[in-house]
Amino acid sequence: MKIVVDAMGGDFAPKVNVDGAIDALREFEDLEIILAGPQALIEETIGAYADAGALASVRGRLSVVHAPEVISTEEHPVMALRRKKESTFVVGMDIVRRGEAQAFVSAGSTGALMAGAMFKIGRIKGVARPALATLLPVPGRPMLLVDAGANVDCKPDWIVQFGMMGSAYMRRVMKVENPQVGLLNIGVEAAKGNEQAQKTYEQMAKPQPFAFAGNIEARDALAGRCDVLAADGFVGNVLLKNTEGVISMLFGLLKGGLMSSGKGKVAALLAKDTFRDLKKSFDSTEVGGAPLLGVEGAVIKAHGNSNARAIFCAIRQARQVVAGGVVDLIREEVARLSVSGE
Amino acid sequence: MKIVVDAMGGDFAPKVNVDGAIDALREFEDLEIILAGPQALIEETIGAYADAGALASVRGRLSVVHAPEVISTEEHPVMALRRKKESTFVVGMDIVRRGEAQAFVSAGSTGALMAGAMFKIGRIKGVARPALATLLPVPGRPMLLVDAGANVDCKPDWIVQFGMMGSAYMRRVMKVENPQVGLLNIGVEAAKGNEQAQKTYEQMAKPQPFAFAGNIEARDALAGRCDVLAADGFVGNVLLKNTEGVISMLFGLLKGGLMSSGKGKVAALLAKDTFRDLKKSFDSTEVGGAPLLGVEGAVIKAHGNSNARAIFCAIRQARQVVAGGVVDLIREEVARLSVSGE
Numbered sequence: 001m002k003i004v005v006d007a008m009g010g011d012f013a014p015k016v017n018v019d020g021a022i023d024a025l026r027e028f029e030d031l032e033i034i035l036a037g038p039q040a041l042i043e044e045t046i047g048a049y050a051d052a053g054a055l056a057s058v059r060g061r062l063s064v065v066h067a068p069e070v071i072s073t074e075e076h077p078v079m080a081l082r083r084k085k086e087s088t089f090v091v092g093m094d095i096v097r098r099g100e101a102q103a104f105v106s107a108g109s110t111g112a113l114m115a116g117a118m119f120k121i122g123r124i125k126g127v128a129r130p131a132l133a134t135l136l137p138v139p140g141r142p143m144l145l146v147d148a149g150a151n152v153d154c155k156p157d158w159i160v161q162f163g164m165m166g167s168a169y170m171r172r173v174m175k176v177e178n179p180q181v182g183l184l185n186i187g188v189e190a191a192k193g194n195e196q197a198q199k200t201y202e203q204m205a206k207p208q209p210f211a212f213a214g215n216i217e218a219r220d221a222l223a224g225r226c227d228v229l230a231a232d233g234f235v236g237n238v239l240l241k242n243t244e245g246v247i248s249m250l251f252g253l254l255k256g257g258l259m260s261s262g263k264g265k266v267a268a269l270l271a272k273d274t275f276r277d278l279k280k281s282f283d284s285t286e287v288g289g290a291p292l293l294g295v296e297g298a299v300i301k302a303h304g305n306s307n308a309r310a311i312f313c314a315i316r317q318a319r320q321v322v323a324g325g326v327v328d329l330i331r332e333e334v335a336r337l338s339v340s341g342e
Numbered sequence: 343m344k345i346v347v348d349a350m351g352g353d354f355a356p357k358v359n360v361d362g363a364i365d366a367l368r369e370f371e372d373l374e375i376i377l378a379g380p381q382a383l384i385e386e387t388i389g390a391y392a393d394a395g396a397l398a399s400v401r402g403r404l405s406v407v408h409a410p411e412v413i414s415t416e417e418h419p420v421m422a423l424r425r426k427k428e429s430t431f432v433v434g435m436d437i438v439r440r441g442e443a444q445a446f447v448s449a450g451s452t453g454a455l456m457a458g459a460m461f462k463i464g465r466i467k468g469v470a471r472p473a474l475a476t477l478l479p480v481p482g483r484p485m486l487l488v489d490a491g492a493n494v495d496c497k498p499d500w501i502v503q504f505g506m507m508g509s510a511y512m513r514r515v516m517k518v519e520n521p522q523v524g525l526l527n528i529g530v531e532a533a534k535g536n537e538q539a540q541k542t543y544e545q546m547a548k549p550q551p552f553a554f555a556g557n558i559e560a561r562d563a564l565a566g567r568c569d570v571l572a573a574d575g576f577v578g579n580v581l582l583k584n585t586e587g588v589i590s591m592l593f594g595l596l597k598g599g600l601m602s603s604g605k606g607k608v609a610a611l612l613a614k615d616t617f618r619d620l621k622k623s624f625d626s627t628e629v630g631g632a633p634l635l636g637v638e639g640a641v642i643k644a645h646g647n648s649n650a651r652a653i654f655c656a657i658r659q660a661r662q663v664v665a666g667g668v669v670d671l672i673r674e675e676v677a678r679l680s681v682s683g684e
Contacts, residue, residue: 139595149528152536186491186579194494194576218583222591234536235580237528241560242581246588249564253481253623254596257616267612274599274606281595 001030002101003298003318004092007037007045008070009108010306017107018045020311025058027312028319032061034101036092039066067091070108073304077111081119089113093120096297103298103318105289107306114150117295124327126334128158130294131233132301133166134240137282141224144170148290149237156199157339159183159230160208164337165293165330166228167210172324173291173317174227182216182226184235189215196232199340204230206338247282288317294330298322343372344443345640345660346434349379349387350412351450352648359449360387362653367400369654370661374403376443378434381408409433412450415646419453423461431455435462438639445640445660447631449648456492459637466669468676470500472636473575474643475508476582479624483566486512490632491579498541499681501525501572502550506679507635507672508570509552514666515633515659516569524558524568526577531557538574541682546572548680589624630659636672640664 005021007014014037021033035042042064049055069087071080081090088108093116095101104121106113114132123130131147146166151158163181170179183201185193190201192215204212213226221229221239231239258264268275289302289310298321302314321327347363349356356379363375377384384406391397411429413422423432430450435458437443446463448455456474465472473489488508493500505523512521525543527535532543534557546554555568563571563581573581600606610617631644631652640663644656663669 139591152528184580186494186576186583194574197576218580219587221584222587232536234528234539235577238526238560238577239580239584241528242563242584243588245561245564246585247592249481250589250592250620253620254616257620258613261615263612264616267609267616270605270609271600271613273603274596274609278592278595278599 001319001322002032002034003103003105003315004034004036004095004101005311005315006088006092006104006106006108007035007042008088009106010302010304012307013107014042014045016306016308017311018042019049019308020306021315022046022049022055022058022062023308023312024315025061026054028316031319033315034095035062035064036067036088037064038068039064065091065095071112073109075109075112077109077115080112081116089116090120093117096121102322103300105300105302105311105314105318107289107302107304107311107314110301113299113301114292117292117299121295121297121299124294124296124331124334127294127330128161129154130292131162131165132290133169133293134290135287136222136229136240136243138222138224139281141227142174142287143224143227143229145229145231145236145240146293147231147233147236148240149233150292151233153234154196154232156196156203159200159232160203160337160339161294161334163204163212163228163230164208164210164333166230168326168329168333169291169293169321170227172326172329173320176227178211179227180213181210181228181230182213184218184221184229184231184239185215186217187215188217200230203338203340208338209333209336251279286313289314291317291321296327298327343661343664344374344376345445345447345657346376346378346437346443347653347657348430348434348446348448348450349377349384350430351448352644352646354649355449356384356387358648358650359653360384361391361650362657364388364391364397364400364404365650365654366657367403368396370658373661375657376437377404377406378409378430379406380410381406407433407437413454415451417451417454419451419457422454423458431458432462435459438463444664445642447642447644447653447656447660449631449644449646449653449656452643455641455643456634459634459639459641463637463639463641466636466638466673466676469636469672470497470503472634473504473507474632475511475635476632477629478564478571478582478585480564480566481623483569484516484629485566485569485571487571487573487578487582488635489573489575489578490582491575492634493575495576496538496574498538498545501542501574502545502679502681503636503676505546505554505570505572506550506552506675508572510668510671510675511633511635511663512569514668514671515662518569520553521569522555523552523570523572524555526560526563526571526573526581527557528559529557530559542572545680545682550680551675551678593621628655631656633659633663638669640669
């Protein structure tokens with residue numbers, strides 16, 4: 001299996017990208033990695049890997065493809081992709097498009113990743129809109145939010161497809177046997193919500209190649225009621241970002257409150273393990289990045305602030321998507337959906 | 343000033359409603375309260391008030407209007423309002439409509455409250471849709487979310503009005519001098535978001551009778567960036583309910599984590615004050631209920647699980663809305679809005 005890694009994406013590129021890639025090669029012997037980036041810089045970074053012996057043992061499965069241009073997160077994705085033909089995105093995704101690799105991993109611009117995947121790698125036939133999926137930190141039952149922000153003003157049929165694609169991912173990557181797909185809404189009854197939600201509910205309640213768990217209220221979004229939460233990308237993004245914001249605010253307030261008194265400081269010391277475990281359960285590093293579902297390859301968006309471990313995890317995740325045949329499953333099931341044709 | 347209180351709304355009616363009303367009369371000497379409910383039951387409940395002397399001193403400002411019917415939260419609001427002419431909602435709101443009272447407070451059905459306010463009390467001329475507003479627990483800077491769930495599929499003009507009405511409330515009730523009105527969106531740039539958000543941004547950026555603070559991302563919704571957060575009611579409700587859900591989940595996880603070890607239990611004991619303060623800062627009791635903005639009277643929705651203190655606070659809040667002339671201010675400013683006419 002071959003995976004292309006954008007060596008220049010993210011805040012700590014290329015060091016953590018290269019390190020994470022080599023770590024992945026050491027862990028998975030079936031893996032070959034192509035690093036996309038400025039040849040000389042990447043070769044030099046490879047040479048600086050901490051464990052020279054380990055590097056030598058995997059060096060044969062690691063190659064570099066020259067991609068001297070970088071697309072920043074500030075650039076307009078589509079224009080940048082057009083102008084920068086030698087960017088890591090264009091060069092890397094062309095390799096996937098030609099079938100010379102099965103996956104593309106980047107911690108760079110989300111917009112460029114999505115647009116590039118659409119135009120370079122291409123949609124799976126029948127998929128209206130590829131969607132970004134994110135695992136939400138539901139205690140004991142990780143839940144995949146689809147769409148987490150790639151598409152706004154979604155038609156009901158697109159959201160039905162998001163549910164199907166999320167179900168395919170959870171089955172094949174997270175090994176959930178019969179994933180329950182919920183619809184994000186403001187009430188549990190079928191008639192609740194805006195026009196989009198009501199129509200989507202109607203469609204989802206028809207026989208589908210996934211199990212429909214009904215409407216899920218935002219209050220219960222993290223309550224472990226379903227395995228996939230299908231949503232319009234605007235609303236999904238609000239849910240995702242708000243969840244992150246509230247968690248970080250609460251930890252901040254708690255810390256501030258405890259540190260303001262002697263008793264609190266002792267409490268903080270004694271509760272260190274609990275706080276660490278709790279924080280860890282919300283740490284997105286281990287679950288990898290956000291898969292872009294609906295394109296003809298495994299495409300993973302790693303966090304912009306990824307360290308080497310996060311890049312490693314995103315590569316591991318890409319490998320699971322490929323090994324699990326998620327793309328094939330989506331290709332098969334898209335035809336089995338009951339949709340309104342909107 | 344006269345306020346009608348629905349004596350039968352909420353989980354602990356009529357006891358807490360009656361107690362809260364009497365407490366408010368003891369606190370505010372300019373206040374008269376009309377309790378709407380089954381006459382005999384309410385009189386009996388009044389008689390059972392704990393402090394007979396205090397009750398006697400305010401009894402002259404307390405009256406009961408006979409409203410033997412109750413609309414439950416399970417009933418269809420509009421149908422129930424039509425059928426139950428003697429319900430606390432219909433009887434109570436008719437009093438406000440006739441100008442015999444200035445405010446209506448209920449801990450009962452949100453749907454009946456909104457529909458009743460629309461049809462019985464009536465919209466302020468020029469207001470497209472009354473909106474439900476909720477103060478979010480932003481540390482140090484309470485922020486009013488408008489709309490918190492009354493309207494879905496909002497037109498941009500409605501959302502501009504939500505911002506104006508929220509600003510009027512924050513000026514006159516919360517005494518914020520120049521309230522900053524933000525627009526809930528998935529990015530800060532003007533061109534971000536769905537069609538609705540983009541068009542609303544365009545409108546809000548024109549000269550308006552309120553200060554526009556630009557787009558606010560969901561991640562920063564509780565970060566104290568603005569005083570009013572204007573949003574479509576579907577998205578606003580998702581944000582509100584998700585915030586409540588995440589906070590309650592985190593407290594639950596924290597408690598569970600600490601209680602699972604001896605060290606943790608000691609830490610929990612030492613951190614008791616911090617936890618209590620933190621929980622209190624998210625307690626909605628003290629801020630009162632959710633005002634329904636845009637109708638010809640002060641209408642406050644108190645929580646369904648209100649205790650006497652929460653009812654007292656909701657009445658205090660209704661009094662502030664009336665004393666602050668919020669309805670008059672909205673009536674004046676609605677004509678000054680730059681809208682597209684959509």
